[in-house]
Amino acid sequence: RGFERRGYDNNFFDDRYHFRFLSRSENKIVDLSERQSIYAPMRAIPKASRQIRGVANLLMQQDPTPIIYPEEVNKEAFEENEYKEASQEAKRIAKQVGHWVEEEYKEQNLIETLAFMAILAAKHSISFLQVWPDPIKEQIKTQVYDAFDIYLDGTLTEIEDSPYIIKAIPQFISQIKANEMFDKNQIVKINPDNRQASSDIKQAYLNAKYYQMGEVERSAKIILKEAFIKEYLSKNNIQKIASQKDGSEILRDKKEGDQVIRQIFVAGNIWLKDTYLNLPRYPFVDFRYEPGPIYQVPPIERFIPANKSLDLVVSRLERYTNTMATGAWLKRQGEQFEISNQAGGQVIEYQSTPPVQAQIAPLPSFIFNFISLLQSFIEEQGVTTSSLGKLPEGIKAHAAIESLKESEFSNLKIPMTRLKGVVKRITQKFLDYADNTFVSPKTIYYLEKGEPQYFNIIGASALNKYKELNIPQPQGAIPIKKDYKVEIEIQSGLGYTREGKKQSAIELGEYLIKMADLGIIPPQAMQKFFQNLLETFEFGATQEIMEEFKDFEPGALTEDQIEKLKVAFLEVIKDLKGSEIFPDEEQRIEEGKIATAEALRDTGVIDKQRPQEPQKGPSRSISFKDLPPEGKEQLAAQAGISLSAQQIASNEQMEKDKTSEMAERELKLKEKGRPNAVQK
Numbered sequence: 001r002g003f004e005r006r007g008y009d010n011n012f013f014d015d016r017y018h019f020r021f022l023s024r025s026e027n028k029i030v031d032l033s034e035r036q037s038i039y040a041p042m043r044a045i046p047k048a049s050r051q052i053r054g055v056a057n058l059l060m061q062q063d064p065t066p067i068i069y070p071e072e073v074n075k076e077a078f079e080e081n082e083y084k085e086a087s088q089e090a091k092r093i094a095k096q097v098g099h100w101v102e103e104e105y106k107e108q109n110l111i112e113t114l115a116f117m118a119i120l121a122a123k124h125s126i127s128f129l130q131v132w133p134d135p136i137k138e139q140i141k142t143q144v145y146d147a148f149d150i151y152l153d154g155t156l157t158e159i160e161d162s163p164y165i166i167k168a169i170p171q172f173i174s175q176i177k178a179n180e181m182f183d184k185n186q187i188v189k190i191n192p193d194n195r196q197a198s199s200d201i202k203q204a205y206l207n208a209k210y211y212q213m214g215e216v217e218r219s220a221k222i223i224l225k226e227a228f229i230k231e232y233l234s235k236n237n238i239q240k241i242a243s244q245k246d247g248s249e250i251l252r253d254k255k256e257g258d259q260v261i262r263q264i265f266v267a268g269n270i271w272l273k274d275t276y277l278n279l280p281r282y283p284f285v286d287f288r289y290e291p292g293p294i295y296q297v298p299p300i301e302r303f304i305p306a307n308k309s310l311d312l313v314v315s316r317l318e319r320y321t322n323t324m325a326t327g328a329w330l331k332r333q334g335e336q337f338e339i340s341n342q343a344g345g346q347v348i349e350y351q352s353t354p355p356v357q358a359q360i361a362p363l364p365s366f367i368f369n370f371i372s373l374l375q376s377f378i379e380e381q382g383v384t385t386s387s388l389g390k391l392p393e394g395i396k397a398h399a400a401i402e403s404l405k406e407s408e409f410s411n412l413k414i415p416m417t418r419l420k421g422v423v424k425r426i427t428q429k430f431l432d433y434a435d436n437t438f439v440s441p442k443t444i445y446y447l448e449k450g451e452p453q454y455f456n457i458i459g460a461s462a463l464n465k466y467k468e469l470n471i472p473q474p475q476g477a478i479p480i481k482k483d484y485k486v487e488i489e490i491q492s493g494l495g496y497t498r499e500g501k502k503q504s505a506i507e508l509g510e511y512l513i514k515m516a517d518l519g520i521i522p523p524q525a526m527q528k529f530f531q532n533l534l535e536t537f538e539f540g541a542t543q544e545i546m547e548e549f550k551d552f553e554p555g556a557l558t559e560d561q562i563e564k565l566k567v568a569f570l571e572v573i574k575d576l577k578g579s580e581i582f583p584d585e586e587q588r589i590e591e592g593k594i595a596t597a598e599a600l601r602d603t604g605v606i607d608k609q610r611p612q613e614p615q616k617g618p619s620r621s622i623s624f625k626d627l628p629p630e631g632k633e634q635l636a637a638q639a640g641i642s643l644s645a646q647q648i649a650s651n652e653q654m655e656k657d658k659t660s661e662m663a664e665r666e667l668k669l670k671e672k673g674r675p676n677a678v679q680k
Contacts, residue, residue, distance in 0.1 A: 128286050189270045
């Protein structure tokens with residue numbers, strides 16, 4: 001009862017009714033805010049509500065993904081090639097089953113369901129998700145319930161240890177009468193009670209929040225209780241179970257002393273159905289922020305005390321502000337005066353002594369320091385830095401924001417671990433119910449690399465029935481088995497924030513490009529990374545770009561690219577024309593003349609063409625290259641070759657510069673190779 005009262009107060013506090021509570025002494029609802037006015041406001045600052053939703057947002061941001069492990073392949077039963085094929089087939093089946101689980105999560109809108117469970121657990125310490133099969137439609141259904149809809153032994157630490165679980169929710173009389181699984185003779189005995197909840201405190205909460213419903217047949221309701229009770233097989237219940245339509249399936253591989261689950265429907269203390277279920281566990285999954293007893297302190301109660309103090313301070317601060325804004329007047333006792341506002345200004349009428357406006361007292365600074373202190377008390381119990389958008393002043397870089405985000409996630413390690421457990425148990429129930437319920441093939445659709453993919457699934461139990469009855473089995477259908485191993489993977493990806501993911505993706509891309517240039521990773525890996533990079537940047541035309549990659553041939557150039565290369569090559573040649581690399585026409589002519597003159601001189605042709613002169617005394621022969629530029633010009637003229645002395649001097653200077661530069665390089669190389677001298 002005390003837990004229900006606290007849950008009532010928590011619900012209203014989350015609904016911004018911070019001054020409404022359930023009085024234990026008066027046993028009625030008390031709302032202090034009903035006495036508020038414009039001059040005496042009572043403000044509700046929704047800090048606690050924002051905090052629990054910030055925690056829920058952080059938990060859902062992780063996006064837990066179930067991983068289906070392939071079945072174990074007996075290596076000794078196959079040859080080497082057959083074993084590889086069997087392993088690949090097991091991996092393919094596990095991958096297809098994983099796609100089915102992923103699509104089932106989308107169909108059930110499970111992310112939103114988990115977020116709702118997280119918020120309910122923050123207010124009531126626990127929330128429940130019922131997962132049950134619909135054998136008629138061959139579907140799996142889910143529904144979220146709060147702590148007031150489910151009854152069990154709250155002193156235990158796990159709901160599976162409870163000997164019973166009872167769900168009590170309002171149901172329309174018309175729906176109960178239309179349900180074919182209920183006993184027809186018992187249905188006529190029920191009468192509506194028009195209650196909105198089985199719990200009296202939740203009933204009071206809903207009546208205060210909404211309205212009292214009228215007793216109309218089409219809207220008449222009654223609390224329908226669905227009890228799941230654990231029993232153990234004995235001679236008393238084996239015969240009853242065997243008489244059921246699916247009794248053989250329930251008793252398969254079971255013996256006396258084994259556990260079974262009994263389901264009983266009751267409405268208005270009148271039983272409607274009593275049967276046994278072919279379920280290994282309760283069809284419920286619970287979520288709590290911490291391990292321990294099922295009923296524990298809800299996270300919102302850790303924020304409420306500081307939030308109430310903040311409400312009172314802000315309310316008094318607003319009351320003071322409203323009073324001081326209108327001002328205070330000093331007047332003599334017994335005298336009256338009137339103040340009226342006109343278009344020309346304010347008019348004050350008095351009898352003898354004029355009133356004097358008192359000086360407005362400023363607010364002391366410690367009030368605002370106290371407000372900051374209260375906010376820090378609230379924030380240290382929850383999240384603030386990133387999820388609520390309150391970054392420290394000056395923090396702009398993505399690396400700093402990522403560090404702050406990581407610190408908040410580290411404070412939510414326990415809730416995230418428990419969330420993984422919830423997703424794992426949900427997946428296991430999906431596999432269990434699909435194994436026993438999916439009798440006919442069901443087509444699954446999904447996208448892979450932008451291409452639509454299709455495959456069929458069917459329950460493994462149904463396939464075994466096909467074999468037993470010698471009925472042709474569906475070709476290519478993937479069997480869903482309840483004994484698949486499931487693990488939950490939570491990845492933050494390249495970062496916790498969107499900007500952090502983008503920046504990390506760019507840095508990783510630059511590193512991978514270097515690895516691709518070295519030939520360490522294949523080009524296909526770069527294409528896959530590029531596709532993921534575009535998806536991270538949320539570029540809409542990702543699929544169109546990846547389609548172009550299929551027809552792309554490395555090294556192939558388009559006509560436009562070839563023309564641009566030609567123009568660039570010609571511009572380079574034009575810029576180099578006239579230099580030592582590409583001499584112009586005049587320079588080539590001068591070089592040819594000099595080379596011809598040197599060749600004629602060395603071969604003696606010039607001496608033969610020169611007329612014979614009388615012999616003189618002994619003379620000294622000078623080589624053409626040893627002559628000064630003027631001498632070379634005269635000697636070339638004698639041979640009928642026109643040379644310029646200035647051009648000859650310029651060419652000789654260039655040759656000297658080249659020779660000296662080469663000598664300096666050789667000297668430096670020798671000095672580098674010479675060992676250092678040891679000074680003694």
